[in-house]
Amino acid sequence: MPAPAVLSRHPDRLLPSEPGTRAIARRLYDAVRDLPILSPHGHVDPQMLADDVPFRDPASLFVTPDHYVTRLLHASGIPLGDLGVGRGQLTESESRAVWRRLCEHWHVLRGTPTRYWLESELAEVFDVGVQPSTDTADDIYDQVAERLTKDAYRPRALFERFRIEFLATTDDPCDDLSAHAALAADDSFPGRVVPTFRPDRYLEVSAPGWAAAVSRLGEVSGTDTGSWSGWVTAMEQRRAHFAAHGATSADHSHEDVRTDPLSPGQAEQLYRAALSGDATADECLALRRHMLLEMARMSCDDGLVMTLHPGVRRNHHAPTLASHGPDTGHDIPLRMEYTDALRPLLERFGTHPGLHLVLFTLDETVFSRELGPLAGFYPSVYVGAPWWFLDAPGAVRRFRDAVTESAGFRRTSGFIDDTRAFCSIPARHDMSRRLDSGYLARLVSEHLLDEDEALETVVDLVDGRPREVFKL
Template identity: 50%
Template sequence: MLLTAPDRLLFSDPNQHGLARDLYDSVKSLPIISPHGHCDPKWFAENKRFPNPAELFVTPDHYVFRMLVSCGVSMADLGVPSIDGSAIETDPRKIWRLFAKHFHLFRGTPSSLWLNHSFEHVFDLDIPLNAETADVYYDRIEAKLSEAEFLPRALFDRFNIETLATTEGALDDLAWHQQIRDSSWAGNVITTYRPDAVVDPEYEGFAQNLRELGQITGEDTHTWSGYLKAHRARRQYFKSFGATASDHGHPTARTENLSQQDAEKLFQKVLTSECTAEEADAFRGQMLTEMARMSQDDGLVLQIHPGSRRNHNATVFETFGRDKGFDIPGRTDYVAALKPMLDAVGMDPTVTIILFTLDETSYSRELAPLAGAYPALKLGPPWWFFDSYEGIKRFREATTETCGFYNTAGFNDDTRAFCSIPARHDVARRSDCAYLASLVSTGRLREAEAYEVAHDLTYRLAKQAYRL
């Protein structure tokens, strides 16, 4: 029995199926470019076996435990680590059995495609996961994890990953990346500069974070000029470990383009306890423009991930911390919000700013027209809630007529779940090939062009956008 249909996602129209399959066959074996994600570089530095099936598939993946929690399963019973000392389940087999018992909850979701792809193509399982087969699955995966072929570096090679970018905060010493570099392994794992903790005045521990930034860089981070110098220094440090991009997860897409005098006044305000929510948002917006200006100098690609109402549930945040499935999409304005930054750098073709959204209503109304006008802008792929067959299809339909394919940035998987990487890229490749087949069948694209575009969407555009 196959867990995944061989021609899945290629059946949008029976008349297009043959071409969609042929397009997919032409790109399915291309190397994976993973330019934005959240895998742990420690895996590849130490190259130790993954601990157990639960820690590989369940506890680190907020896509997985979010669905389970929404149907009444507790995070504690799933072994999600607490930060307040609350008791959690520590028996990985019990966690796995609970996951298996509720696996039916994922029917029809992209998580089901990703998980079943991993089970079948990575661990050679060919029976459905449920309560009855839970132990069969656990024992098979556990046994495989003890084999040399299932160590992180071996899987990296097996998955045909050409480049994998992790994401580290501005205060990270990048020791795991140094250990990778010092090893004899040739896998290309690079870092990405994520400065939210020292850019967002509402981030917990912001004042202490600034002090640490000053200690690391030797700059006075309580002056505006010293603060900017510290960022420049950290960006160069991250570049020395292969970084080609920075990443910014702000609540809104707001940017500002204040005079340096007014920016310095705002900075002094955010250093005090009197900083208002409005001033904090204005400061985040000013820092996006400052980062874009720094990109003119050092070439780092600027990624903006706005619109997530993060940590929506206060109790979950207090008990389990950030990134625990309670980040909810919200309406996001781009046209007015990005104008100050675009006035500063938007016409500079040497700058690359990749825009992501969790607000699909903005695709055709705002994002595609912006990317179709400003040389600095590219559209990131459907992200988070929308990296699915339907999400990718809607994205292509809403944006292609206005900004084309070549103002987009290919695909990235944005995942913490290592074994889902080939599955996610496979879904993207299939979804794009089905869309391209529809363009050919309706006379909007020649067949020879479709093969070129399929290759570009799969491989070349990500390399180009992220300067890899």
């Protein structure tokens, strides 16, 4: 049997191939490689940090909960159940079986960012030195499992090792935020972990559980949400609760970003019709769009940064939703439109000094056509970093290429990892730093920017942008 392939991490990975440009990129990257991580948007579970319990096993750390990984394995013919999805806590032998599945199909990940992140995590966090494969699966499993028993691999220790300075989680408006409170009160934990207000389900008027959700919102906020004005008050109250726990942003993800206004009377009428089940689908949609506009008004008033992550058909495959639940890899992007959709919002609040509006997209055609031009005029608008299917080298390069010429660098958000895979955070930020260094190096090598300006810019992208855009 030949020796297993080495898992090496070349110091110049992701930097441009052309030697002159690579040398510049290396210098730029050196300036930001070790800066602390600011993560203003993501999906880490705060309880994990509050409790600081060790991670259970390699499969549930790297495979089962990460739809980036499971979707490509599913496409290769592995049922989601065989990857542990929806099966709760795995036994040791189940976890090992899941891990073997990953390693056997390692080659299907070639060219994907998922492969890049997993390699980084294995090599840099767990000191794995060989490529995953059928032959090496068990050895790697054992090595990772062994590390996970050590204190140095518990969440807080990794948090510190990863040099995370700021981490925002994503939370339901009805959450009491006790995990965040516990972390804030704990002097032994130096990191700053704050919640993000994510009220989607209270705006999705036509979804089955909406009435129950707003009823619960009423209870939690001590407000009668039986009226539109009550809904508004409850939302304001919960946003204040979040802000008091350190939240700096409110995040929204609906199918579109239309913000057509209703009159107060119309809003009240539609709201009551929706609660009593008498609203049509069109009326529910009209109410949701008005609610999004109202959330922008609240952002102007309370200063929470408004981030939009729209344009995805959730749970595309109903049978998989039924068998394995949501967030299992079959959310598929949709074509998007922002120019007209956001016009009512921007006419009202686009120049309001309190508003920061960060626009993300899965439809990259809007980068040069709509988002760059919008962010190049409105002082409130920032173009969000490439997201989800687009947070990979090629897409990031296309993003910079599409946005920079109409909006420059300072109208972009800085990197957002948006991940539930805790151990991938440093690899994701590092990838972004390398790619931005490479992009700026090309501008220098084409004599469009002096190197000292490029240096200032790459530091600003890593440090200045997130601080300013997310009001850290």
